Amino acid sequence: MASPIVQVRNLTKRFDAFTAVDDISFEIYPGEILGLLGPNGAGKTTTIQMLLGLITPTAGSVRMFGLDLDTHRETILSQINFSSTYISMPYSLTVEENLRVVAKLYGIADVGRHVDDVVKKLEMEEFRKKLTRRLSSGQMTRLTLAKAILTEPKILFLDEPTASLDPDIAHKIRALLKEVRRSSRLSMLYTSHNMREMQEMSDRIIFLQRGKIVAEGTPEEIVARYGQADLEEVFIKLARG
């Protein structure tokens, strides 16, 4: 088996007396989609934010590409990206301007071609000249996803990437992510509250509850282990303790 591209060991984050993430360890392998499940407040977003270098862990380590995140931040961050419903993009810039800025930030050569490619892939042609403040929530979701894949990362962190998207576009986005994964061995850490989506997308799943990993395995293994009909029922069972 290939070496993991992401290695998280004993990751912990405490904010004063509150423990948001409690001694979790996991790996992500090249080309793998790891689903991150858990109820609200379980520690999913804090975990992702530690992997993005936005929050310093209280304990534990994060390694990507064999490098420690704390000491090789620039090298690692230039090869990863993320999309989240919690972020926006400068609303006084157009969609195209925002993407051009991101491309320059990550040192992408041939900015025009890369922006054209990603606009085409995500069917954003009709609103590429639109001011970001005038986008619908679905269009904004597509923009943040576009900025994530524009930089051709090796690892993507996707925090509810298809929230606010209609089923047609959501399906196309999932197909696109799978195609990108297939063609470039892109690894992903994927969160969603859509259990069917998680079951479809994830190779493996880890379930967080109150900061700890309480279940880990393929979607089928987890469903079988808990004797439930599907992942949604497993989620409800685990979330209710």
Add this chain to the structure above:
Amino acid sequence: MRIHRITALITRHLYLYRRSLPRLMEIFYWPFLDLVVWGFITLYLMKFQGQLPGFVTFFLGALILWDVLFRSQQGITISFLEEIWARNLMNLFASPLTPGEFLMATMAMSVFKVTAVSAVMAIAALAFYSYNVFMIGLWLFPFVLNLIVAGWIIGILTTSLIMRFGQEAEVLAWGMVFLFQPISCVFYPLEVLPRWLQPVAWANPATHIFEGMRAVLLQGMFPVMHVVWAIGLNLFYLAAMIAFFHYTFRICQERGLLVRVGE
């Protein structure tokens, strides 16, 4: 440090200036109004020139130079606030952009802002009041450069405090620089200050610039020592503030504040 990351951030802000009315007003409208008001005050005070020898000569010049410092500070702080308002901080600091590169980009934006505002004010002063700011001579350049750096120092301090304390500290973006104005001796000589406050004013690089300006205009003296002191103090404070920014950034990472600034 990578130039492309710095220019990316500069590009982002220049795109904004193309269509943001508040940002355009900062460059053209507010400085022009300031100049108009103070220009009228100057014209009125000229009637009493015999009682206030030399006063009016430097009043407009002091205003223009103070605006250099003010806009320099604003260039850094407002650039940071733009990212908060746009909920774009996470995008920036989850990218390979380093805190040092972020500061370089905002310093470059402040130079752009100062250049634009100074041009507007200098042209307006000449057109409306026949006041030529270049009467200060070549000393204008070290004065302006030092005031830009002094503005950076206050801007970096303010930005660090906003990053640490969040939107509650946002008011500092507009108010902090005025905390330094009384001890910058912009419109009056240092001897006007109470004795106990004078050492504090001497520790302020801006004071040396405005005292130097008065020395050039009123006494025809070359204020070499004032410029040397201003440069020395500026370099010391700038290094300290850059270190403080990096320290504050680490604190914000540890406490998870980078993702919550703006909430």
